[in-house]
Structures are given as C-alpha cells and as structure tokens.
Amino acid sequence: MYPNENLELNARLNLLYRNAYFGIVITFIAATGLAFGFDNTNEDPTKVIWWVSISLLMLIRLLDSLTWSRHKDKGTLDNIRHLYRFRSGALLTAFLWSFYCLYFYSNSNLYELSVSWIIVSAMAGGSATVLSADRFVVLSYTQILLLPYSLLVAIAGNSEHQMIGFLGIAFSIVMFFTALKAATYTEDSIRLRYKHKNLLNNMKHEVETRTQEIVKLNQLDSLTNLLNRSAFIKQAEACINEKSKQPFSIFFIDMNGFKPVNDNFGHNIGDEILRQLSRRLQTTFAQTAIISRWGGDEFILLAKTDKADEIDTIAKSICHLFATPFHIHDYSIDMDVSIGVSTYPTHSLTLSELISYADVSMYSNKHDDKGDYVVFNNTLAKKVQSEFYLSTAITSAISNQQLSLVFQPIIDAENDRYHAVEALLRWNLDGEQIPPDIFIPIAERNGSIRSIGQWVLDESIKQQKTLEREGFDVKVCINVSVIQFDDPKFVNCIAKLLAKYDVKASNICIEITESVFSTDKPKIIAALKQLQALGIFISIDDFGTGYSSLSLIQDFGVHVVKIDRSFINRLDSNGGAIIKAVMVMGGDLNYSVVAEGIESIDQEIILKELGVQYLQGYLFSRPVPFNELLVKLRKKNFSLDELS
Numbered sequence: 001m002y003p004n005e006n007l008e009l010n011a012r013l014n015l016l017y018r019n020a021y022f023g024i025v026i027t028f029i030a031a032t033g034l035a036f037g038f039d040n041t042n043e044d045p046t047k048v049i050w051w052v053s054i055s056l057l058m059l060i061r062l063l064d065s066l067t068w069s070r071h072k073d074k075g076t077l078d079n080i081r082h083l084y085r086f087r088s089g090a091l092l093t094a095f096l097w098s099f100y101c102l103y104f105y106s107n108s109n110l111y112e113l114s115v116s117w118i119i120v121s122a123m124a125g126g127s128a129t130v131l132s133a134d135r136f137v138v139l140s141y142t143q144i145l146l147l148p149y150s151l152l153v154a155i156a157g158n159s160e161h162q163m164i165g166f167l168g169i170a171f172s173i174v175m176f177f178t179a180l181k182a183a184t185y186t187e188d189s190i191r192l193r194y195k196h197k198n199l200l201n202n203m204k205h206e207v208e209t210r211t212q213e214i215v216k217l218n219q220l221d222s223l224t225n226l227l228n229r230s231a232f233i234k235q236a237e238a239c240i241n242e243k244s245k246q247p248f249s250i251f252f253i254d255m256n257g258f259k260p261v262n263d264n265f266g267h268n269i270g271d272e273i274l275r276q277l278s279r280r281l282q283t284t285f286a287q288t289a290i291i292s293r294w295g296g297d298e299f300i301l302l303a304k305t306d307k308a309d310e311i312d313t314i315a316k317s318i319c320h321l322f323a324t325p326f327h328i329h330d331y332s333i334d335m336d337v338s339i340g341v342s343t344y345p346t347h348s349l350t351l352s353e354l355i356s357y358a359d360v361s362m363y364s365n366k367h368d369d370k371g372d373y374v375v376f377n378n379t380l381a382k383k384v385q386s387e388f389y390l391s392t393a394i395t396s397a398i399s400n401q402q403l404s405l406v407f408q409p410i411i412d413a414e415n416d417r418y419h420a421v422e423a424l425l426r427w428n429l430d431g432e433q434i435p436p437d438i439f440i441p442i443a444e445r446n447g448s449i450r451s452i453g454q455w456v457l458d459e460s461i462k463q464q465k466t467l468e469r470e471g472f473d474v475k476v477c478i479n480v481s482v483i484q485f486d487d488p489k490f491v492n493c494i495a496k497l498l499a500k501y502d503v504k505a506s507n508i509c510i511e512i513t514e515s516v517f518s519t520d521k522p523k524i525i526a527a528l529k530q531l532q533a534l535g536i537f538i539s540i541d542d543f544g545t546g547y548s549s550l551s552l553i554q555d556f557g558v559h560v561v562k563i564d565r566s567f568i569n570r571l572d573s574n575g576g577a578i579i580k581a582v583m584v585m586g587g588d589l590n591y592s593v594v595a596e597g598i599e600s601i602d603q604e605i606i607l608k609e610l611g612v613q614y615l616q617g618y619l620f621s622r623p624v625p626f627n628e629l630l631v632k633l634r635k636k637n638f639s640l641d642e643l644s
C-alpha cells in the first residue's frame with residue numbers, strides 16, 4: 001500500500017456514497033415505473049416480487065450510505081469493508097435490472113421493450129458518472145445492465161427486436177469505454193489531489209523545519225551554542241512576566257585576564273577556552289539555570305532563587321568551574337573569574353537594571369573585592385546613583401561652562417626647564433571638583449567624551465598659540481580617549497585646529513593609553529600614523545599598566561613613553577629595574593622617556609641617574625591654571641635663559 005492509498009480509497013468511497021443517494025432514488029423511481037407502468041403487471045406476480053426485492057435492496061443501500069456518512073474513524077479495514085459492501089449493493093442492483101430485462105423479455109411487446117431499454121440505457125449512462133469512483137463497479141454495472149439484455153435481444157428476438165439488440169451491443173461497447181474513461185479520470189483527479197496535498201504537506205514540513213533551524217540559529221551563540229543575548233533577554237523577560245512572580249537571581253560572569261590570553265595565545269585558543277567554559281557551565285547548570293553568552297568573555301546565568309545560601313552555592317560552583325585549567329592542544333591555561341549578582345525582585349523589577357547591577361557588582365568583585373563574588377548592595381547602589389547623576393550632568397558641562405584646563409609642566413632633566421605641559425581637564429559641578437578619573441570613564445560610557453575631547457583639543461591648541469606668541473618653545477600634551485578615534489574625521493579635526501590657531505604641529509603631543517589598542521588596532525595605528533605625518537608627537541601614557549606591547553611601539557615609531565607613577569613609587573623594589581629596561585629599549589627604538597608622578601627629590605635623583613630624559617610630578621609643579629603656568633614659565637624658562 002503506498003502512502004496515500006487509504007486516503008484515496010476514502011475519497012473514492014465518499015464520492016460513491018454521496019452519489020449513491022441520487023442513484024438509489026432514481027433506481028427506485030425507475031423500478032416502480034417499470035414494475036407498475038405497464039398493464040400486464042397483474043398477470044405476473046414476479047414483477048411485484050422483483051419490485052419488492054429491488055426496493056428492499058435500495059433500502060439496505062440507503063442504510064449503508066447513512067452508516068458511511070455517520071462513521072467517523074475510517075481506517076483502512078473499514079474502508080475496504082465498505083468498498084465491498086458498496087460493490088455488492090451496486091452489483092446486486094445491476095443483476096436485478098438485468099434479471100428484469102431477461103426474465104420479462106419474452107412477455108414484452110415492442111413498446112415495453114423500448115421503454116425498458118431506454119430506462120436501462122439511461123441507468124447505465126448515468127452510472128458512468130455516478131459510479132466512476134470505482135473502476136470495477138462502474139464497468140461491471142454498465143455491462144451487467146446492457147450486455148446480457150442486448151445479446152438476448154439480438155439473438156432471440158424478431159427482426160425489429162434484433163435491431164435494438166445490435167444497437168444495445170454497440171451501446172454497451174461505447175458505454176464500456178465511456179465508463180473506463182470516466183473511472184480513469186476520477187481516479188486520476190483523486191490521485192492528483194492527494195499528490196498535491198502531499199506535496200503541500202512536504203513543503204509545509206520543510207518550511208517548519210527550516211523555520212525551526214532559523215529560530216535556533218537566531219537564538220544560539222554560534223561559538224558556544226549557549227543562548228545569545230537577545231534570546232536570553234526574551235527568556236528572562238518571560239520570568240519577570242510570569243504570574244507567580246517567582247524570585248530569581250542574575251549572575252554576571254566575567255573571566256579575568258581573558259584578553260591577554262587571547263592576544264598572546266591567539267584567537268583560536270581564546271575561542272576554545274570560551275567553548276570549554278560553556279560546556280562546563282552547561283554540564284553543571286543546564287537543569288537549574290538559564291545560561292547565556294552575553295558577549296566576549298561575559299556570561300549570564302539566571303537561577304530561580306534569591307536565597308543567600310543558594311546564591312552562595314551557585315557562585316561557588318561557578319568558581320569551581322575554574323579550579324581545573326583549560327587544556328587546549330599542548331597548553332594548560334589557568335583562568336580566573338569575577339562574579340556579580342543581583343536579585344529579582346529585591347534589587348529591581350526590570351531586567352536591564354538587574355543586569356547592569358549584576359555587572360556593577362562583577363566590576364566591584366574584579367577591582368576591589370577579593371571574595372568569590374559580590375552581591376549588589378547599598379554602597380554599589382549609591383555608586384550607580386551618583387554615576388547616573390554625573391552621567392546626566394556631564395552632557396551639559398560644556399554649555400554650562402563647567403569645564404576648564406589646568407597645565408602640569410614636564411621638566412627636561414638636563415636643564416630643569418619646562419620642556420612641555422600636559423593639559424588636564426577639570427570639571428566644576430556646582431562648586432564641587434569632580435576628579436577626571438571619575439568623570440572621564442562616565443563620559444566615555446555615555447559618549448559625551450566626543451564633544452568634551454573636541455573642546456579639550458580646541459582649548460589646548462588655542463593655549464599653545466598663546467605660548468608661541470609669548471615666545472615659549474613648550475609643547476602642549478593632550479590626553480585623547482580611544483572613543484575619539486571612532487570619528488573618521490578625528491585627524492582632520494586636529495589639522496583644522498592647527499590651521500585655525502596657526503600652531504606648529506611639532507608643538508602638539510597626543511597622549512594615548514595602551515588600552516586604545518585593545519579595540520581596532522589597525523584603525524588606531526593608521527590614525528596615529530596620519531597624526532605623525534602632520535608632525536604631531538605621539539606619547540604612550542601610563543606605560544606598564546596595560547597589556548604593554550613593545551611591538552606596537554616599534555610598529556609606528558612612538559616618540560615618547562610615559563612611565564606610570566606606580567613604578568616611580570616602587571623605585572626601591574623592582575620599579576627601578578623596569579625603568580632601566582624601558583630606558584635601554586628606548587635607545588634602540590628611539591623614543592624618549594617621561595617619568596610621571598615624581599613627588600620627592602630622592603626620586604628625581606634616582607631617575608636622573610637612570611638617564612630618564614623628562615620628569616613630571618608634584619615635586620616640580622601641580623597642575624595649574626593657564627595664567628599661573630605663564631607666571632611659572634616666565635620665571636623658570638627665562639631665568640635659565642639668562643643663566644646660559
């Protein structure tokens with residue numbers, strides 16, 4: 001049996017039984033007409049018996065048709081049983097007709113013969129359509145009705161009858177082919193209908209599978225197969241929208257030192273660590289939490305509890321996942337983790353706040369707290385609040401004229417004269433000085449650093465012009481944030497400012513921290529090279545605090561390296577050795593060295609002995625407003641001039 005056979009059989013039976021009502025009524029009327037329409041009925045009771053038989057048969061077939069239409073579950077066996085029942089009913093009807101024609105022929109006159117012949121032919125003609133859903137029944141029915149009667153009339157009849165007989169034989173041959181054609185047509189159209197239905201079903205199935213695949217692709221992170229950010233948000237939002245308002249906690253997980261591993265071992269190893277961690281997370285938490293890759297080396301886990309002891313257990317299990325090193329090829333890499341936790345509904349009712357609170361807690365765990373994890377708390381809440389306040393206020397700091405620049409001299413170790421000055425930004429918010437270490441990162445996060453950075457560049461270059469006009473050959477060093485490099489017109493803006501104030505490019509030095517290279521390295525290097533082409537100096541700030549990459553310094557020939565204050569504070573321990581190494585490399589790579597944050601004469605002496613070319617720190621001068629700087633410059637540089 002092929003796949004659609006039962007369905008097709010069912011459709012055929014439906015057609016046969018539906019048409020059967022019409023056939024039964026017509027048969028009954030025709031039989032009644034034949035049995036009682038001629039005046040010789042009374043002479044032969046067989047006609048009445050025949051009529052009773054065919055009427056009874058019609059009644060049975062009517063009941064059979066009714067059972068079919070009522071019957072719901074039409075399995076294969078049911079269908080086959082009904083097919084045989086239908087066939088029997090139809091063939092019995094045909095035999096009764098044939099019996100009528102054969103049995104009563106001898107008593108018929110020409111009129112009776114012609115009438116019964118017309119009726120039988122009409123019945124056969126009609127059946128070609130009504131019974132066409134079953135090839136066997138339609139062929140048998142028409143032939144049983146027509147052929148025996150036509151043969152009898154052709155053989156046994158007188159010459160008038162014979163004519164009708166031959167016509168009958170010819171008609172039954174025609175009917176045979178007509179019925180055959182009708183049956184083939186009906187069968188074909190039913191088969192075609194199911195073929196199309198099948199095709200449609202297949203297509204529907206295919207579309208469903210494809211849709212499922214696309215949904216899966218859209219939901220899963222391609223590297224780790226964990227839920228991606230948007231899929232996680234959807235599932236977590238669903239937890240919030242649940243009627244039961246079940247408490248849950250968000251675990252923000254961030255690997256410590258993932259970036260240097262990625263940089264030093266290569267992205268393939270980095271990816272493999274992420275994959276292995278994902279598998280460890282899956283194995284431990286698949287049943288108890290929603291796990292997602294938030295992005296980079298950050299993961300978020302949602303667990304349906306806000307109980308402190310359960311949070312503690314989960315956080316410790318996460319830490320435990322880092323107890324064994326990650327084995328990749330021949331490497332065995334130890335990784336560490338920072339975890340921040342926030343809970344619903346205690347800390348917030350919105351997902352975005354919960355995630356950012358868990359993130360803030362994670363940062364606190366990474367930078368301040370030495371424990372396994374940090375749960376969002378009042379101190380952090382105050383920090384978030386104040387950051388929110390500052391973040392709003394900083395966007396109007398320029399228009400409210402709250403920003404100013406102070407300048408800190410950088411001394412030439414050879415002659416103690418001011419070699420350069422570093423422009424440092426100050427923000428006075430309603431009488432309170434907000435430290436740049438606090439507001440610069442906030443301005444970087446909310447994007448206002450772009451306009452602020454532009455303001456700093458404009459102001460610094462303008463003041464450089466004043467210095468030039470006053471006759472001081474002193475460079476101005478300007479701190480630039482990585483985000484400013486996102487602007488493709490950044491270099492062009494600086495060039496325009498140089499033209500606007502008619503300032504020599506070689507009197508400007510741009511300070512960047514090493515962390516700028518953690519983003520789009522080629523783009524930054526290209527911009528730095530363009531700045532150098534203009535004649536601007538480039539200086540690497542806070543050297544030694546980030547992921548120092550000497551090859552970078554080599555790559556684009558940096559002019560100045562500023563050694564971070566933390567090394568100056570450790571001159572007695574290994575700070576001195578590191579500075580020595582930086583000095584030696586400076587000889588090969590052709591950069592000068594600035595030591596930052598010098599506060600004591602001892603430090604000055606040691607650094608001068610080490611051969612550091614430039615010195616900066618409170619010992620020489622705190623950062624001062626421009627007017628004060630001019631006063632200092634007049635004293636310092638001029639007096640030395642006079643000495644020489």
Ligand code: C2E
Pocket residue numbers: 408423424425435436437440456479480481541542565596597598599616617618619623
């Ligand atoms: P930085 O670029 O490393 O600037 C040097 C910082 O060290 C300044 O802090 C300066 O006041 C301080 N400093 C200098 N000498 C000494 C010393 O002897 N002892 C101590 N304890 N500190 C010293 P400040 O002005 O608070 O700036 C902090 C940071 O804010 C800067 O570090 C820089 O990264 C950022 N920053 C300041 N102005 C700007 C700016 O205009 N744009 C950008 N993007 N960042 C800026």
Ligand code: CA
Pocket residue numbers: 422479511541
């Ligand atoms: Ca600096």
Ligand code: CA
Pocket residue numbers: 541542562564596
């Ligand atoms: Ca610095």
